[in-house]
Amino acid sequence: MAQSRGPKIGRRPKKKAVPVAAARPWGVIATVAAVAVLAVTIIGYAAFASWRGTRPWGDRLAEISGLTDYKAQKPAWLTQDHKEGPLDYAVKPSVGGDHNGAWQNCTGDVYPAPIAAENATHSLEHGAVWVTYRPGLPAEQVRQLEERVRGKDYTLMSPQENTPGPISLQAWGYQLVVDSASDERIDTFLSAARINAGPEVGAPCSRGITDTGTAPPPSAGG
Amino acid sequence: MHDQNVDPAPPRRRGLVVLLGVAGAALAVAVGLSIGLAMPVLTAPSDDSSDVGFARDMSTHHAQAVEMSMLGVRQAGLEEVRRMALDMGLTQQAQIGTMRAWLKQWNVPPTGTGPRMAWMRDGGMSHDADMADQPAEDAPMPGMATEAEMARLGTLSGAQFDALFCDLMIRHHAGGIEMVDAVLRTDPEDEVRELAEAIKVGQQSEINALTQLKSRLSEQ
Structure with a gap:
């Protein structure tokens, strides 16, 4: 308390001291201010830039553990020509490459039976994510997968004998194999890859064919 | 203290x-x-930049392909042609939307007042002020169909339609690729580069498909 009263007592002498303190360190003040302005400007812009630009989909996708990035590893596979009839794909289920002229409808279609890779690959080119599972996956798991697909544009789902695990997800150039429908990576993959991964920017999922069976229908059909 | x-x-x-x-x-x-x-x-790219010129002129160029494609959906003979037309028409219309969004985001009008294709005529570089003052005719865009060709396509159906559609669309796509190559030489904005590269690959594969289709049609 004695100390807090101190300044009051010392007020008068302090007023007298003011004229004495005329020489302020303007150089120091100016330098400190300039540095502060520069620092805050840089930090401010960095913060703004990071807020403005959300991270690119390719980075979000590449970060998923267990993802196979064929776009980086095998870019030569990912050709986009139309070829009719049965085609051979190095990865099963297919993750891209030449395909039939007809695309498999992918407006959130849940196919009850296997479909032709030649048409599904065209859907991948248009930006769809193809969710596949091994026949015999427990019904509850299939139901959980269906919830993520049915009615959701740029997705399609089917059982495929050649699925490399219980469940796998395919986008153009990418594949993710998971054991369970409750795996959180499924949603990360779907949100990063849908529409984004398709090389034919702006292409539709509607008006595709809805045939099932692994043999592609003849080109004039559909 | x-x-x-x-x-x-x-x-x-x-x-x-x-x-x-x-x-x-x-x-x-x-x-x-x-x-x-x-x-x-x-x-943001300026009003006379090649990015803006590309976005505007490619939208016009795409619009004619959409028009041809809509005719194709209705009048093509082969299901295959109808399906290709649907694919190309919807895709290019969506790309027009993307390019319009850029122009809005860049705060420039969706259409230009200067001559068309000026950005491409001077080697893709943005033209300087005195050049913009020169009156210039709108250059025809590479590969575009003439009004007469469009009118003729509108009257055809069946196999005749399919043949002319293939010819016009192959030429149209080749012109589109020329425009894409021109903008890619100008070190465009990232979004422009990404779409331009996608258009190039996509239209080249469609040219391949149309060429195959055409040779099959002539065999029949």
């Missing part, structure tokens, strides 16, 4: 320094935010 030998700065002067510091920090935040907010506007 009041010992002048230990602390030569009187409390009032220190208060002033703190005040200056706070004011400086506030100013710095304001300057930083202004720069951050102004950056996208200041760095």
Whole structure:
């Protein structure tokens, strides 16, 4: 308390001291201010830039553990020509490459039976994510997968004998194999890859064919 | 505390320094935010840039392909042609939407007042002021169908339609690729580059498909 009263007592002498303190360190003040302005400007812009630009989909996708990035590893596979009839794909289920002229409808279609890779690959080119599972996956798991697909544009789902695990997800150039429908990576993959991964920017999922069976229908059909 | 030998700065002067510091920090935040907010506007492509020219002219170029495709969906003979037309028409219309969104985001009008294709005529570089003053005819865009060709396509159906559709669309796509190559030479914005590259690959594969289709049609 004695100390807090101190300044009051010392007020008068302090007023007298003011004229004495005329020489302020303007150089120091100016330098400190300039540095502060520069620092805050840089930090401010960095913060703004990071807020403005959300991270690119390719980075979000590449970060998923267990993802196979064929776009980086095998870019030569990912050709986009139309070829009719049965085609051979190095990865099963297919993750891209030449395909039939007809695309498999992918407006959130849940196919009850296997479909032709030649048409599904065209859907991948248009930006769809193809969710596949091994026949015999427990019904509850299939139901959980269906919830993520049915009615959701740029997705399609089917059982495929050649699925490399219980469940796998395919986008153009990418594949993710998971054991369970409750795996959180499924949603990360779907949100990063849908529409984004398709090389034919702006292409539709509607008006595709809805045939099932692994043999592609003849080109004039559909 | 009041010992002048230990602390030569009187409390009032220190208060002033703190005040200056706070004011400086506030100013710095304001300057930083202004720069951050102004950056996208200041760095956006200008009205006479090749990015803007490409977005406008490619939209016009795409629009004719959409028109041809809509005729194809209705009048093509083969299901295959109808399906290709649907694919190309919807895709190109969506790309027009993307390019219009750029122009809006860049704060420039969706259409230009200067001559078409000026950005491409001067080697893709944005033209300087005195060149913009020169009256210039709208250059025809590479690969575009003439009005007469479009009118004729509209009257055809079946196999005749399919044959002319293939010819016109192959030429149209080849012209589109020329425009894409021109903008890619100008070091465009990232979004422009990505779409331009996608258009190039996509239209080249469609040219391949149309060429195959055409040779099959002529065999029949």
